[in-house]
Each structure stands twice: as C-alpha cells, then as structure tokens.
Amino acid sequence: MSDVDVEAPGQPGRRPRGRPGYDRDTVLRRAIELFNRQGYDATSINDLAVDLGVSKSALYHHFDSKEALLSAALDEALEGLSSAVAAAADATRDESAYDRLRATVEAAVHILVAHLPAVTLLLRVRGNSPLEMSALERRRHIDEQLATLVRQAAAEGDLRDDVDPEVISRLVFGMVNSLTDWYRPDGPIPPDTIAAAVAGVLFQGLHASR
Amino acid sequence: MSDVDVEAPGQPGRRPRGRPGYDRDTVLRRAIELFNRQGYDATSINDLAVDLGVSKSALYHHFDSKEALLSAALDEALEGLSSAVAAAADATRDESAYDRLRATVEAAVHILVAHLPAVTLLLRVRGNSPLEMSALERRRHIDEQLATLVRQAAAEGDLRDDVDPEVISRLVFGMVNSLTDWYRPDGPIPPDTIAAAVAGVLFQGLHASR
DNA sequence: GTCTATACCGCGATAGAC
DNA sequence: GTCTATCGCGGTATAGAC
CATH class of the missing domain: 1.10.10.60 (Homeodomain-like)
Known part of the structure; x- marks a missing residue:
C-alpha cells in the first residue's frame, strides 16, 4: 500500500x-x-x-483531464491486484497447486475488498480508448497468472476433470469479481468471512457436507 | 418467445x-x-x-429516441428471464428445493445464453434514468425468486450451513451472470455443456471427486 | 424509409482574474 | 486553489424534401 x-x-x-x-x-x-x-x-x-x-x-x-482521473483509478486497482495475486502465489510456493490456488482466491477477495471502488471501476472498463485498452491488457495478464494456477492444479489431479480448466478459471473469476456488485466492506459481513465463503463454495460446492 | x-x-x-x-x-x-x-x-x-x-x-x-432502443432491449431480457425462471421453478414443483434450485440455475444459464446480448445489456444497467431504475427493480424481483429457492433448500438442510443463504444467492448469481463477460453461443462450448459446468461447480465444487 | 440541414444543448477543456 | 466566462465540438432530436 x-x-x-x-x-x-x-x-x-x-x-x-x-x-x-x-x-x-x-x-x-x-x-x-x-x-x-x-x-x-x-x-x-x-x-x-x-x-x-x-x-x-x-x-x-x-x-489534467477527465481521463487522467480514470487513469489514476485504474492504476490503483491494477497495482493492488497484481502485487497481491503475485504475493499470494509466491508465499505458498511449496504447497500443491490446489492449495496455492485456494490461497490466491482468498487473497484476491481480500484485495478486491480493500480496493473495492477502484477495482469495481476496473472491472467495468470496456476498452473504449487506448487507456482503457491498456488497462484491459494489464488485467488480462493478471488473469493469466490465476489461469496458470488452475491448469497446474488440474494437471495434478486435484480439480474435477469434467470441466475445462479455462472454463474453471472464468467461473472462479466470475464469482470473485461479482462481489463488486453487492459486497460492501462496511456492511455486516467481514472480509474474512466473505473470503472464506467464496473459497468454500467454489472448492467444496453448495451441497451440505455429510 | x-x-x-x-x-x-x-x-x-x-x-x-x-x-x-x-x-x-x-x-x-x-x-x-x-x-x-x-x-x-x-x-x-x-x-x-x-x-x-x-x-x-x-x-x-x-x-423515437435512443432511450427507446434501450427500453426495447431491456424488455426482451427481462421477459425472457422472468418467464424462464418462473417456468423452471414451476416445472419441478414436487421435487426438493435443492433439485428445483439446481434446475432453475441451469434454466437461467440457458436463457442467458439464448438472449445473451439483451441480458448482457440488462446486467450493465446502472439506474441512471427512470427507465433504468425500473429495469433494475424488475430484475431485483426476478432475483428474489431464486433467493427464495435458496432459502428453502437451506431450510431443508441440503445446503452448506456455514454460509448465509443470502450470500449464497449472490454468489450463484455472480457466477451465472459472469457468463456474459466471455461466453459466446457460437463458440466451442455448447450451451448444455456450460450449463452443466456451472451447476456442477456450484453444487459439487471444484475439488476432484474421489 | 431515406436523405440533408439545422436547432439546441451540454460536454471537456482553457484563459485569466482574484 | 478557486472563480467566471467562454470556446469548439459532438450529442440528441427535428423539419421537410425525395
């Protein structure tokens, strides 16, 4: 920070x-x-x-301009996300890809919550200008890190094999990113709780554990 | 239709x-x-x-106006979604809430895919005009039907009890709606496949089944 | 159902005083 | 660091001919 x-x-x-x-x-x-x-x-x-x-x-x-405001906001979101995701993937480097993936998902939720407004703005960028296209490119690069982790976990046999790893990546991102649509850090749900909920639902599923 | x-x-x-x-x-x-x-x-x-x-x-x-174009598009998405979700919840009325929920999720994926452009537009509406606010209100009403189903399934003990049902609803919507960001019906993944993938990941989780 | 021409307004951005 | 005033552009929408 x-x-x-x-x-x-x-x-x-x-x-x-x-x-x-x-x-x-x-x-x-x-x-x-x-x-x-x-x-x-x-x-x-x-x-x-x-x-x-x-x-x-x-x-x-x-x-200097309206676009400079957007640029500053997108920089904040991208720097926060990339450093957090890289750090999470790094801190657990001697564990299985599955465990590292799960840790990275939780870290991504935390950073998303910590920089919620900036990340929300980033996720809504459409690529309407060179600035926006650059932000999309940087975001795509971050996504690729998590996709790699998913592929590794799949190769190690720890992920369900009836869904393509690329699709799994998309679905994971979809659930995590959707937090920007409703989650508020000053609301009733603490960040740790929502991170655990997202990871729990994603990895164990919605069904009641027997 | x-x-x-x-x-x-x-x-x-x-x-x-x-x-x-x-x-x-x-x-x-x-x-x-x-x-x-x-x-x-x-x-x-x-x-x-x-x-x-x-x-x-x-x-x-x-x-008549630019807004009339938006209105027609939002109507298409809202009518498709509400009728499909209502029909899915209705067609399985004698099963458990868990099974009905799963069927409704798959139906929601199918209708989202079938009306992908209109639904994509709907999901990006911000409420900047009376028209947009009305669309958000209608969408909220549809969401409430699925949230009710989640609450019933939770009450019947078929859902994990460490995550609030309201949160579960949000996460389910988040994953389903995120399809608009990348899924294309004319791509390599058939609608049935993506519907099964979403439902499978949501209900059973990402872990490899032993 | 299309066109050209235009009214009218609000936009991003600038100039220059205080 | 703020203000008033203004410029030039591009926005939605309309008028009326073909």
Missing part, C-alpha cells in the same frame, strides 16, 4: 482559514465513487464539480 | 429495388451489439448510423 500526499482531508466549503479546497486524493475518491454509481461516460466533470461543491475548472487544477 | 414484425431482413446498402433500409428488429440487434461493445452512454446515435450505413435521422424513423 503506497500512500499518497494528503493535505486537507476535512470538509471543504466552510474554508476554516489557511488552505481551503480539496487535495488530489479526495477528488479522486469522489470521482471513483461517482464513476461507479453512474458509469464513467455518464458522469460529467460538472457532475463531479457539483458533488464536491466547486466549479469545473477547480478540478482541472488537480487533474 | 413473442415474435416481432420482420420486413426486409437482407443486407442493406445495395438497395436491390423495392424496399431499401432496415426493419425495426435489425436496427435493435445492431444497437444492442454496439451498446454492449462500447457501453450505452459511450455509443452515440451517429455511431449506430455509421455502423448500419445510414444517416442518423433514418434511425429515428424506427425508434
């Missing part, structure tokens, strides 16, 4: 004296939240300005 | 003589495809006109 420079995190608007306005990171947080709620394309700079209570041009002091 | 009026399904552009141009349904198919590829908000009427090789105003002959 690399921290960013924080200047005046408090409420703006009342201008306490000294430095008014927003710092760059606060603008980014609000932008990500709005992008997720309305969609990136459906969110105008004016929407964000109104939401923050400042004028449009004030935002251009912090970010 | 209610059919729509089809007039001149053939290739346009060369104007064979008689009636040139497109029928309403062809315009809708292409619109849905573009909306899915670029996102609804990022797709302009001009994009669609260029894609079809006609002028913008020609499109307004078939649909």
